[in-house]
Amino acid sequence: MNDREITEGSLKKVLVVEDNQDNREMVVKALKFNGYQVIEAVDGQEAIEKAKAENPDLILLDIYLPKMDGYEVTKRLKGDYEVRSIPIIALTAHAMKGNREEALAAGCDGYIPKPIDVRELPKQIEHFLKPNP
Numbered sequence: 001m002n003d004r005e006i007t008e009g010s011l012k013k014v015l016v017v018e019d020n021q022d023n024r025e026m027v028v029k030a031l032k033f034n035g036y037q038v039i040e041a042v043d044g045q046e047a048i049e050k051a052k053a054e055n056p057d058l059i060l061l062d063i064y065l066p067k068m069d070g071y072e073v074t075k076r077l078k079g080d081y082e083v084r085s086i087p088i089i090a091l092t093a094h095a096m097k098g099n100r101e102e103a104l105a106a107g108c109d110g111y112i113p114k115p116i117d118v119r120e121l122p123k124q125i126e127h128f129l130k131p132n133p
């Protein structure tokens with residue numbers, strides 16, 4: 001971890017939405033290691049609640065979630081003027097070819113294919129982070 005990463009990451013808050021505990025912990029750990037603040041949600045409903053309550057700088061959103069899938073979460077957030085500027089990156093399953101297209105069609109700003117490479121993750125999300133006001 002270099003100084004640049006610490007400085008950039010420390011100001012940024014990421015909402016990690018993932019129902020699989022192992023995947024979630026892996027992503028959270030990698031983000032914290034790189035200086036990000038992290039909020040977690042384990043289903044689609046909680047994702048929406050925390051996005052609105054916490055106003056994160058970025059949302060990492062699993063597609064297959066309990067209660068409401070990632071596509072529906074994206075449509076709702078992108079349809080809400082209070083939170084629609086928050087970038088959403090879908091975590092898409094490698095084997096499911098349609099995931100990317102459907103994620104982008106739902107309004108996601110980008111996608112990261114699973115399995116997630118935790119060493120690449122900080123670089124992958126950097127481009128999508130909301131600029132400082």
Ligand code: MN
Nearest residue numbers: 019062064065
């Ligand atoms: Mn899932």
